[in-house]
Amino acid sequence: MGESDSGYQFASGNELARLEVQGSALGQATRMIFTAAGIRPGMRVLDLGCGAGDAAFAAADLAGPDGHVVGIDRWPEALARARLRAGQAGLPQVQFVEGDIRDPAPGGPFDAIVGRLVLMHLPDPVTVLRRQATVLRPGGLMVPIEHDIQTTRSLPPTPLMSQAVAWLIEAFAKAGIPAIGPRLWSMLREAGLRPLGMIGVQPHFGPDDPAAVALADGVIRAVAPLIERTGTATAEEIGAETFGQRLRDELQRNSAVLAPAILLSAWATTNPE
Numbered sequence: 001m002g003e004s005d006s007g008y009q010f011a012s013g014n015e016l017a018r019l020e021v022q023g024s025a026l027g028q029a030t031r032m033i034f035t036a037a038g039i040r041p042g043m044r045v046l047d048l049g050c051g052a053g054d055a056a057f058a059a060a061d062l063a064g065p066d067g068h069v070v071g072i073d074r075w076p077e078a079l080a081r082a083r084l085r086a087g088q089a090g091l092p093q094v095q096f097v098e099g100d101i102r103d104p105a106p107g108g109p110f111d112a113i114v115g116r117l118v119l120m121h122l123p124d125p126v127t128v129l130r131r132q133a134t135v136l137r138p139g140g141l142m143v144p145i146e147h148d149i150q151t152t153r154s155l156p157p158t159p160l161m162s163q164a165v166a167w168l169i170e171a172f173a174k175a176g177i178p179a180i181g182p183r184l185w186s187m188l189r190e191a192g193l194r195p196l197g198m199i200g201v202q203p204h205f206g207p208d209d210p211a212a213v214a215l216a217d218g219v220i221r222a223v224a225p226l227i228e229r230t231g232t233a234t235a236e237e238i239g240a241e242t243f244g245q246r247l248r249d250e251l252q253r254n255s256a257v258l259a260p261a262i263l264l265s266a267w268a269t270t271n272p273e
Helices: 015-025 027-037 054-063 076-088 125-135 159-175 181-190 210-229 240-253
Strands: 044-048 068-073 094-098 110-116 136-148 153-155 194-201 257-259 262-269
Touching: 015 027, 015 054, 015 076, 015 210, 027 054, 027 110, 027 136, 027 194, 027 262, 044 054, 044 125, 054 068, 054 076, 054 094, 054 110, 068 076, 076 094, 110 125, 125 136, 125 181, 136 181, 153 159, 159 210, 159 240, 181 194, 181 262, 210 240, 210 257
Parallel strands: 044 068, 044 110, 068 094, 110 136
Antiparallel strands: 136 262, 153 257, 194 262
16 A cells, blocks of 8 residues: 555555565565465556555466466555565566555456555545456456555563554554554445455564564554654654664563564455345
């Protein structure tokens, strides 16, 4: 979801870099979800709010060289980065176009429409699902992925990680950012689609895995302004500049595993029951 999209509250000067870190950390879980939902070789796939392209690349892994993936976003800088990465990876079957995901995407019909951590930023996600479903072929798949922030944790629990999760939950609630993940099944039904299945995948990272700290640190840095604006915590309490190092020390000291928010997906078809 680009920084110019309505409702996106996490944009910062480093947001593109953060999205790539997030994309790498969540890549395996994303491919597992797409596989379960039925993304397969030869499909034409649309990625809503593609950002720097990571979910589109995950879809391309499954659609293969005979498939075609189109990512759409309103953020020109992210699209430029996504196109560069596609070229570097030798993926001519992956294209990125500028557009508003609240309007039916051009280039259809598509066999599947995907989107990761996008609906949470939209004021009316059901309407977006309903409109985009019009560019699906008959029997096509709608596969949104969202998370449940309340499931974020460390194992065993550690003070800094527990505090950070509490800040995120409170700030999201105060800012009106909904917990979309658990509601995906009902939202797809409301959009006029027929749900076929639902799955949750939660990555886990060991205390020495740099992906753990990079992912959590990036989220806290991105969301820190929102945490402050909502009165959830002060900048001094957050300590964003030192958060990553403090979290790394805490995880290693406690031999703690970091589990970011569970990724939830429900997938649905255009076919009636």
